[in-house]
Amino acid sequence: MADIREYKCPACGGAMEFDSKTQKMKCPYCDTVADLSDFEETQSEKTASKEGAEQGETQEAAEEGAMMLYVCESCGGEILADKTTGATSCPYCGNKVVMKGQFDGALRPDYIIPFKKDKKQAKEAYRKHLEGKKFLPGVFKQQNHIDEIKGVYVPFWIFDLKAKADFSYHAEKTRVWVSNDIEYTEHENFEVKRAGTVEFEKVPADGSKKMDDTLMESVEPYDFKEAVPFRMAYMAGYLADRYDVPKEECIGRAKKRIRRSTEREFRNTVKGYHVIDQEKANMEIKDQAKYALYPVWILNTTWKGKKYIFAMNGQNGKIVGDLPADNGAFWRFVAMWGAGIGLVLYALLWVFMVLL
Numbered sequence: 238m239a240d241i242r243e244y245k246c247p248a249c250g251g252a253m254e255f256d257s258k259t260q261k262m263k264c265p266y267c268d269t270v271a272d273l274s275d276f277e278e279t280q281s282e283k284t285a286s287k288e289g290a291e292q293g294e295t296q297e298a299a300e301e302g303a304m305m306l307y308v309c310e311s312c313g314g315e316i317l318a319d320k321t322t323g324a325t326s327c328p329y330c331g332n333k334v335v336m337k338g339q340f341d342g343a344l345r346p347d348y349i350i351p352f353k354k355d356k357k358q359a360k361e362a363y364r365k366h367l368e369g370k371k372f373l374p375g376v377f378k379q380q381n382h383i384d385e386i387k388g389v390y391v392p393f394w395i396f397d398l399k400a401k402a403d404f405s406y407h408a409e410k411t412r413v414w415v416s417n418d419i420e421y422t423e424h425e426n427f428e429v430k431r432a433g434t435v436e437f438e439k440v441p442a443d444g445s446k447k448m449d450d451t452l453m454e455s456v457e458p459y460d461f462k463e464a465v466p467f468r469m470a471y472m473a474g475y476l477a478d479r480y481d482v483p484k485e486e487c488i489g490r491a492k493k494r495i496r497r498s499t500e501r502e503f504r505n506t507v508k509g510y511h512v513i514d515q516e517k518a519n520m521e522i523k524d525q526a527k528y529a530l531y532p533v534w535i536l537n538t539t540w541k542g543k544k545y546i547f548a549m550n551g552q553n554g555k556i557v558g559d560l561p562a563d564n565g566a567f568w569r570f571v572a573m574w575g576a577g578i579g580l581v582l583y584a585l586l587w588v589f590m591v592l593l
Contacts, residue, residue: 241307241309241310241335241337242336242469243311244262244276246266247269249264253265253269253271253473254333254473254475255351255470257351257355257551262473273468273471304317305318305320305336307334307336309327309329309332309334310334312329314327314329318336320481321447321479321481322478323335323478323479324473324476335469335472335473339477340477340479345467345528346467346529347395348465348466348528349466349467350531350532350552351532352471352532352552353532354549354550356388358554359536362554363383366547366556366558374561383536383537384539386535386536388475388535389532389533390471390478390530391453391478391531392443392478392479392529392530393528394444394480394484394488394491395441395526396439396526397437397527398437398440398522398523398524399522399523400496400499400521402433402434402499402503403431403520404500405515405516405517406429406430406431406507406514407427407513408427408429408510409424409425409426409510409511410424410509410510410511429510429513431507433503435498435499440491440494441529445482452558455557456549456550459550459552460552460553464529472530475532480528491524495522532550533550534549545559545561
């Protein structure tokens with residue numbers, strides 16, 4: 238049976254949580270506030286955890302896909318979680334708990350960006366996200382309801398990449414002139430070369446199979462300047478997963494993103510031509526990776542039996558997610574504009590006929 242860690246309030250014994258407003262530990266029962274340093278792991282604990290993690294990884298490899306069983310230290314209830322769950326809540330007493338071995342040794346993140354936005358701010362951001370949407374069904378705001386809202390630390394691989402690029406373009410200049418009532422066109426063709434090195438820092442790629450890659454890219458950017466060395470206490474009161482997609486699988490997505498950016502930046506330096514076609518592109522990409530946890534609020538809503546998922550950046554409050562569309566409102570909008578354009582054209586035609 239695996240171990241869990243709870244952060245007990247020194248005043249009342251309740252489970253303390255990380256407070257995004259004060260950036261300190263706070264008891265939700267008696268409002269006692271304490272610094273994270275009061276709950277810092279000792280070096281001996283880290284060393285012991287690393288040895289345990291190395292043994293655990295061997296066992297995990299042999300039991301791939303197995304569920305883990307934990308016992309809540311507050312009520313004694315059993316918590317069943319999958320092998321990637323790093324922080325959750327007890328289904329019996331509701332206490333937030335952190336699974337010790339999930340973030341130890343080789344599984345320990347290098348950095349964490351603490352939550353800056355709380356649950357209340359996530360709900361308000363969702364409400365504002367619905368405002369001003371012309372084709373949103375009028376009753377959606379009233380009839381949809383938030384089924385679940387949860388703050389999750391999502392595992393990300395953070396890549397520093399260096400792209401050494403060499404591009405060749407076929408470019409053309411065109412000149413047109415008229416002489417003696419004859420029109421002439423001149424085409425000049427050029428071979429344009431560009432080469433150089435571009436460095437990218439802290440390119441993220443989420444390392445969780447549970448999270449949709451497109452959704453996680455959409456809540457970017459994160460300000461890595463606010464990242465701090467990992468401490469388990471930051472996860473108190475939130476959910477968390479450790480990575481289950483290794484960096485070797487994530488690097489492809491990161492390289493694809495920086496390849497597009499590199500091609501665009503080099504292409505933008507070729508100016509003054511009428512036609513530009515890229516003929517050759519050679520790119521060598523070197524990478525270094527770090528492991529980090531980023532804060533995300535996940536909101537699940539239901540309307541007419543369909544679920545809609547929204548994600549909010551837990552650092553800066555950016556929210557994304559799909560919304561239903563009212564087809565009737567869309568076609569009424571098209572018809573209104575079509576009628577307006579028709580009236581304008583009719584008026585212009587009438588003026589033209591009068592002038593004739």
